[in-house]
Amino acid sequence: MSDFRLRVFAAVARHLSFTKAGQELFVSQPAVTKHIRELEAQYGQRLLERRGNRVTLTEAGRLLQLHAEAVAASAQQLDEQLLGLRDPEEAAGRLRLGASTTLSQYVLPAWLPTFQRRYPQVQLSLYTANSEHIANALLRGELDLGFVEGRTKNRDLHYELLLPDELVAVRRASATGPPTKPVPLAEALTSPLVLRERGSGTLEVLEMALRERKIKLSELSVAFYLDSTEAIKSYLGAAPEALGFVSRQALKRELAAGLLEVVLLQGLALPRQFEAVWVQGQPLPRPAQRFLAFAQEQSKVPLPTGGAD
Numbered sequence: 160m161s162d163f164r165l166r167v168f169a170a171v172a173r174h175l176s177f178t179k180a181g182q183e184l185f186v187s188q189p190a191v192t193k194h195i196r197e198l199e200a201q202y203g204q205r206l207l208e209r210r211g212n213r214v215t216l217t218e219a220g221r222l223l224q225l226h227a228e229a230v231a232a233s234a235q236q237l238d239e240q241l242l243g244l245r246d247p248e249e250a251a252g253r254l255r256l257g258a259s260t261t262l263s264q265y266v267l268p269a270w271l272p273t274f275q276r277r278y279p280q281v282q283l284s285l286y287t288a289n290s291e292h293i294a295n296a297l298l299r300g301e302l303d304l305g306f307v308e309g310r311t312k313n314r315d316l317h318y319e320l321l322l323p324d325e326l327v328a329v330r331r332a333s334a335t336g337p338p339t340k341p342v343p344l345a346e347a348l349t350s351p352l353v354l355r356e357r358g359s360g361t362l363e364v365l366e367m368a369l370r371e372r373k374i375k376l377s378e379l380s381v382a383f384y385l386d387s388t389e390a391i392k393s394y395l396g397a398a399p400e401a402l403g404f405v406s407r408q409a410l411k412r413e414l415a416a417g418l419l420e421v422v423l424l425q426g427l428a429l430p431r432q433f434e435a436v437w438v439q440g441q442p443l444p445r446p447a448q449r450f451l452a453f454a455q456e457q458s459k460v461p462l463p464t465g466g467a468d
Contacts, residue, residue, distance in 0.1 A: 162230075163194070164194040164195075164197055164198050165198075165223075165227040165230055165231070166184065166227070166231065167180060167186070167190075167191055167194040168194070168198055168220075168227055169224060169228060170183050170184055170284070171207065171214065172207075172220060172221075172223075172224040172227070173301060174286075175214045175215065175216075177192060177195075177214065179287075182285070183284045183285060183286050185283075185284075198223070202219065202223070204217070204219045205217050205219065206223055207220055234252075251278075251445075251446065252282065252444070252446055253281075253282045253303075254283050254303055254450060255301065255302045255303045255304075256285045256286070256302065256303070256304055256306070256450065257286040257287075257293040257296050257297065257304070257305040257306070258287060258293065258306040259287075259289055259293055259306065259308050259359070259360055260289060260359070260386075260387055260388060261361065261388060261406045261409055261433075262308065262433055263285060263287040264388065264389070265388075265406070265408045265409050266306075266408060267306065270453070270457045271283065271285075273453075273457075274450060274453050277453070278449055281449070281450075286301075286302060289355075289358045289359040289360070289386075290307040290308055290309045290311075290358070290359060290360040290363070293305040293436070297436065298313070298315060303437070303443065303444055303447040304435065304443065304447040304450060304451060305435070305437065306435055306436070306454070307360060307433070307434055307436050308324065308360030308361065308364070308406075308431055308432070309359075309360025309431065310360075310363060310364060310367060310431070314439070315438065315439050316436050316437065316438060316439055317437055317439045317440075318434045318435070318436050319434060319436075319451075319455075320432055320433075320435075321434055321435050321454060321455065322432070322433050322458035322459070323430065323432055324407065324408055324430070324431050325406070325407050325429060325430050326361060326364055326365060326404050326405065326407075326429035326431060327405070327406075327407055327410070327421045327422075328402055328403070328421065328423075329395065329402070329404070329410060329420065329422065330350075330395055330401065330402050330403070330419065330420060330422055331397075331398070331399045331401075331418070333399070333420065337420040337422060337423075338423065341423040341424055342422055342423065342425065343425050344372070344425055344426050344427050347402060347424050350380070350401060350402040351382035351398070351401045351402070352379055352381045352382060352402055352403070353381075353395060353401050353402070354383070354384050354391075354403070355384065355385065355386070355388070355391070355404075357384070359386075361388075361405065361406065362384075364429055364431045365404050365429060368428075368429055372426070372427070382394075382398070382401055388409045391403045392410075392419065395419060396418060396419070402422065404429070433458075
């Protein structure tokens, strides 16, 4: 029942980005701009200040943000209460998902259409950021359910296994093909490295594994820290001397096309887990419960036998 333009504005205000707001709501950036202009015309004043790529809220914008958040919370509560009267087992209302980059790019998109067909009354949004940012957004109450990677755990959040993953060393495909034998770790680490940014689960797993072997990143030749796996793959494609570390989930197309190749390393295995996460001690809203069960079903991970913490 709430004005969709308010949802758009709330997303822009939350991310301070038209692009990220569009990604969350699955609408184009021009559509986001159109909705914001209509709201500004309706209220007769600027809600946002735009200077280049930077977006900030005006005083009117901050006031409208509070109103938009209150309207969204009230609408979700009403949806859930009305549906509960009609069908206690159904799920409806808003579901704010957050996922780390690897999951949001290579895992969740294949699942979302099936979930939407099964639960058409659920209004989905997906926020993409690194694992650290997802955790913080959950704690601020901006997300209902998150999906992350990495090993660091926040004591205020509850984690459950979703599916296993593995990081691998990768480089541009060579004429001779990948090495037939594992490459000594010390030799491989002399290559210029292309790594994910601080706060990402990918970098955390690699850094912890190297630390166990008494190797510090500060001692290695890091060419770039990049904020997405796609950026790393593109960089590797243009730099045959470089070596990156990315999820196997992200390499299916490039390996099949012969663009990149995996380099096995002696004495360095990088297993990790993708996990569902939510605020400790808080019951999940019904839409989030349904999505968690659906995600575990899709990933072939058995549902837990015990209750949530």
